[in-house]
Amino acid sequence: MRGSGTARVRLRRVCLGAIALLYVASVPWYRDPGAPLRLWLGLPDWVAIALLCYVGVAVLNGVAWLATEVTDPPGTTSDASGPGDAQGDGTRGALAVRERGR
Amino acid sequence: MDFGTTGLVVLGLFLATLMGVAELARRAKRDASPADHFLAGRSLGPFVLFLTLYATAYSGNSLLGYPGSAYRQGFAFVMSTGFMMSIIVVFHALVPRLRPLAMQHGFVTPGDYLRVRFEGPFSRALRLAIAVLMTLALANFLLAQLKAMGQVVEIVTAGRVSYAAGVIGLAFLILVYETRGGMRAVAWTDAAQGIAMLLGLSALLGWLLLEAGGLESITRSVAARRPTAVAVPSMRVCLNWFSTIVLMGLASVLYPQAIQRVFAAESGRALSRSFAAMTFMPLVTTLVVTLIGVAAIARFEIDEAVAADGVVPMLLADWGARGGPGTAAALVVFVGALSAIMSTADSCLLSLGSLLSRDLLGRTSSDAGATALGKRLAAVLLVAVIPVALARELTLWRLIELKMELLIQCVPAFLIALHWRRLAAGPVLAGLVAGTFFSVGLTLAGWPRLGGVHVGVVGCIVNVVVAVAFSAGPSIGGRGASTAGGWRGGPPADRV
Known part of the structure; x- marks a missing residue:
């Protein structure tokens, strides 16, 4: 719209x-x-x-x-193997970093 | 070939097709990670997303429980069209704020959001409490699907497959199907199932209207048979009507599988388009099943409350027994109904697996072991629920209400916490405990409603008052919003 x-x-x-x-x-x-x-x-x-x-x-x-705008933050994509997703697990950002840190 | 035998053959073909789809979905998997298994790699586009939301929302409850309830309550159950629509209205309070966070932090389960949102000494206890409530609600939902499957199979195969065999056999097949295909299998089959359900229900209503000579004729027949079914509802029923809209609207958006579909969408735009289409579906689904249930008043005399849940299969058997096109059309409805029930059960199992492994046991790693653990735990829970499904005392509608009265207690942790940064873990936990004990205590004491209002709704008010009052006061139980990963400031205020 x-x-x-x-x-x-x-x-x-x-x-x-x-x-x-x-x-x-x-x-x-x-x-x-x-x-x-x-x-x-x-x-x-x-x-x-x-x-x-x-x-x-x-x-x-x-x-x-x-009329509702549901925005995805820049850098996040619909592809599960996007940036910051080295394990191909579809998790990104802080959570992915935390998971990899374990 | 009689209807029961034809039904048995069609059932076999349908189940074989499901297994084929599950195999295709298994081959399409990118990896064995939780995000790929439980969220289909966050790749659902608007069309598949819409159909999977539709087929998941309209389940055994809608297809058997709602007509059964309409049969018992009469036209007052038109409230169901309103409350199913209210779910899509309440999503406005959840989606525009939750979706950006989900993409930023890579959420897989509702507990992942709580982990980011709440900090402090009570945050872990809060996550566990919410995981327990959601697990109980989902197990209840699964139970309702198992009961519905048993009823459909027993009646449509004319007793050749018993209720118990239907429950156990189909539960096993679902387990195999879900374990192999994950969210992709669920979403792909949902697309076809949604269309079959829509066509089937429309055909059934068309047949009923044609047979009775139109809507007015049905209304007059119902009025003659049971005048209370067409009478203006009492103030108590009106209060219950409004309470049900509030209960279903607030609680249904907190279904873990609904929240996970918000995470699984390929984009925010796909979500808003899917919801814009979803808002019309109660008019072509819930309204149709309500009219089917009401029309059945003029056709059948069912005394027992639980037996009324079988009105749709009884109508199908009646229609199919006439032979010719009636048999074929009844079988389309049968396949649509059964696939809708199985797809919902399947979604419940999928969500339960992720909820048990990540939120309850804290297994948040992204390896294949976490996915396998989720599958095993879901299987154990399914086996535990089957004996309960074999007991048939509770109506499907009562099961729905019980589940919603638990889920609605999660409102502060999601719907308020997304909008108010001061809300802290300790007060939310205190509110959740107070609201849950209030609702469960009164239900167990034989007071499921207060003046027509569900005790779950009253419990939610108690819950919100406690959570907000203690969060607004001096700080207890840790900080409210975490500042991790860009939460500070949250999304732009104009989105909500």
């Missing part, structure tokens, strides 16, 4: 805030437990509302993940 770092961070926070609200709204606190059955989209209405909330959560969370 393109955009400046600050804009992405803001977008991500807005999405996560909206997700929290949707979770609260998905639970049928607002209905009387003795209420008669009302169908909507072929489901009890409170189930349909919960599902719509979860569809909203999925879309917002998808956007939030695309």
Whole structure:
């Protein structure tokens, strides 16, 4: 997802805030437990509302993940036999040094 | 050929294929190091990573336990779609901070992170306590998979293979398969298994909808058969709904095998793309299995709670017994379900091996001996769990809850420690002990929930209060964040 770092961070926070609200709204606190059955989209209405909330959560969370930058530190590669990995064990940096020191 | 015989033939072919994949994965190994065996040499790209995350997250619990729970609870179990999604939401608090550290320090297990993060006299005790909790939770998870395997095989082979034979035979095969192929075998088979599971479940739901004449017709039939299954839930159930979302969301991200997939990704970008896709999967998996469980209310009368875990195999047997395309489609679901269960069991074993050798026994070297020790310890644990799996008193859902109530006690050590440098080993250990004793004590005393809220969630609140209060006060139990290897300052604050 393109955009400046600050804009992405803001977008991500807005999405996560909206997700929290949707979770609260998905639970049928607002209905009387003795209420008669009302169908909507072929489901009890409170189930349909919960599902719509979860569809909203999925879309917002998808956007939030695309706006999330998960960076790998420079010098680390996806290749298991990268720099600092003389034993080919896929461990790097401090842990690898410590292991080799044993 | 009847359904049971066909099922037996398909089962044989499926197991032979798994062994073939394990052999290919063994040949693809670069070396015998723990990182290569347990993390596939940190080489998982977005597509395979997504499918392995998917197939591991949706296991025997999802395919048998969730429909069983939906059968017992009715439409209120739609909460499962929400709580499975909450896991991918909570990963936001873990991945952007943990991944850079994992790459910098070469983590293989969750304990490797704790070793770097915490210092002081209580750090080793904390690592051991967390390793014990994670081992118990994983052993429980493995137990649930073994039970699920036994149930599927018994019903789909129409009793030709007994529950006990299914548990023991498949456990042995998993052991062989996992030991030879490691994480590569798990990830490669997961990719195919995930697709088979998705297709199979969609076909099963389609058949149920077609037979019943649509969703509204199913809802009305369920309402007529059991009105409580469609009724608006009570406040107690609503509290339990919210508590389950919190419990599953917080605890599931701390599965060792989930954390290890964060370490195994080829890049951070692969991870964020995989999670963006994963967030939609509850809508096409958990929701589908929930509707299958609810639809079964109108078809079967099952009195015993444990027997309700067998609704999917019963539906499959019912569908398959009609012959023709129904048999073929039921077998696709059967293979998808069984492979999903086996792949999760396999992931548990793999994680257990690394957890036992590195985190519990402190064997952190990178030689082949450490890998072999992990494999041997996992085998011993598997053999120990089998007799428990043969006892069938607990429902799969209760097993899930028990496991999560243990895992959630690890929240401060990971989710808070990654964001707050002052959190120290001593207070985290004190909180973990307090939270665990609180949860286990009340569960053993017959109080699994307080007003609908899981005791594990209440225990976690106690745990967090203790850990934060003592860390915020005068220093006890050593320093908080280690400054080793560039932890000082941590990753940029704008990432979380």
